[in-house]
Amino acid sequence: MSASALKPSQNFHAPVAAAAEAAPPAKAPAAPTDCSPAVAPPRPPAAPPAPRRRKWALLAAAAAGLAVAGYFVVPLVDTALNTVSTDDACVNGHVTYVAPRVSGQVVKVLVDDNDRVKKGDVLVQLDKEPYQVQVALKRAAVQSAQADLTAAEAKARGLEAQAVSQRWKLQFASEQVNAQVAQLRALAAALRTREATLDEAKAEYTRAQQLVAASAASREDYEQHQQQYRVAEAAVAQAKEEIHQGRASLGLTPHPDKGKDPTDVPADLDQTASGVRSALGDLAQTMTQLGQPLEAADATPKQILEKFKARARDGDVDQLFRDLIPNVPAVLQAKAELAQAQHDLEQAELNLRYCDIVSGIDGVVTRRNVNPGNDVQAGQSLMAVRSLTEVWIDANFKETQLADLRIGQRVRVEVDMYGSRKEFEGRIAGFTMGTGQTLSLLPPENATGNYVRIVQRLPVRIELTDYDPAKAPLFTGLSVTPYVYCKEPPTGPNAGQVLLP
Secondary structure (H helix, E strand, C coil): CCHHHHCCCCCCCHHHHHHHHHCCCCCCCCCCCCCCCCCCCCCCCCCCCHHHHHHHHHHHHHHHHHHHHHHHHHHHHHHHHHEEECCCEEEEEEEEEECCCCCEEEEEECCCCCCEECCCCEEEEECCHHHHHHHHHHHHHHHHHHHHHHHHHHHHHHHHHHHHHHHHHHHHHHHHHHHHHHHHHHHHHHHHHHHHHHHHHHHHHHHHHHHHHCCCCCHHHHHHHHHHHHHHHHHHHHHHHHHHHHHHHCCCCCCCCCCCCCCCCCCCHHHHCHHHHHHHHHHHHHHHHCCCCCCCCCCCHHHHHHHHHHHCHHHCHHHHHHHCHHHCHHHHHHHHHHHHHHHHHHHHHHHHHCCEEECCCCEEEECCCCCCCCEECCCCCCEEEEEEEEEEEEEEEEHHHCCCCCCCCEEEEEECCCHHHCEEEEEEEEECCCCCCCCCCCCCCHHHCCCCCCCCEEEEEEEECCCCCCCCCCCCCCEEEEEEECCCCCCCCCCCCCCCC
8 A cells, every 4th residue: 555545644745746747838829709608717726735734733742741741750760769669668557456455254245356545445244243252351351440440549649648647647657756755754753752762661660660769759650650661662673663564565575774864865766765666667567558658667757757758749749649549550450451451442443343344546457366254364465456657657668768868858758558649748757676587487507508698677766747537547557658769858856866765
């Protein structure tokens, strides 16, 4: 087939032009006559501007081709020159495994796979009746412990009153010893008075005896002086016995040593007398029950009272005893038992609340493997909840691509699920401290001599900055292609760093 047949539009006038060139020249028209009409000579057809139109068409086609090429090629070239990318990347996100904190039988399962839940929503309910019984028992134990504490405080107040009484008894015993010493001295003075009376009665009796012998006095006077003498002797003997009794009551020997006065007593007798020591022992026993044992067993009452005054506020010893009640061992033990009972009650109430198994995060339920009637144990996995908002990109860049990567660099993310219709913006958030090969379940043993050098990949986390799960949700495991604009300055927290602080 000829070229003219292929392009009829361009060779439309070619036969006409060829016929015109081949035809002989036309004769000159005859002069018009009077009886024939005038006839105009025929015009040859005009040749079209075929080369100019073809040129413009080629120019237009070239311009259109350049525009299309620039529209598609220039962004690709710009991306290749200014970014670092990898196709070994996917979407990752947090997952929370739902497990009961207490054992029990499942009563209700309120969600199923792919259901969206919010933090705090009840997912599974366990049978609460056994835990309600435990709460009732622990509450009764708390009431019993409170009653024990009240009884212990009452007993402590009784001991406090007893200690106060014994403290005054101790002081009274010391004062009584001093009074007995004074009485002993009074008896000694009375003895000397009676001895003087005895001496006088003896002299009168001797004189009366001489007068009677000389018949100068009557027998009656003699007998009277004799009686007075005997009474004075009895009075002296009585005074001596009273002194002996006074010394014995003070814990001394009835008869003093030779050459010593009957009133000669130790200077600290009011601190060492048996009655004082007995009162001090009673006080020490009560103070031990109050949780405040006396410091030394050989301490004197005066020393004990001085220590009480030193420890008391404003020197009020009675206030000191009242302040001892909260620290009495029996009260402290009762308080500890009450606290233990209260903690047991709180634990029982907490276990009762744990019968409602709730979601810890906002997300979507996956991998449900529990049904009503199942007996579950604490820590047993029932389902998982994957977060919709806490997602990121794990991009495994080659080690030859990491030189210019820094935290805070802008990243453009293309997701295979959305293609070119939707792109996400993000930033580099950090680098994993180890390549994927070292973090694998069975890392290679290069020390065996079978080492083969291959390009390693390092996981890089990319956080999304414009992610809205309500508009374009991302699912864990989706394949993505991140483009890191490594020539732009990094922004945001820890910008320009390689390791997080």
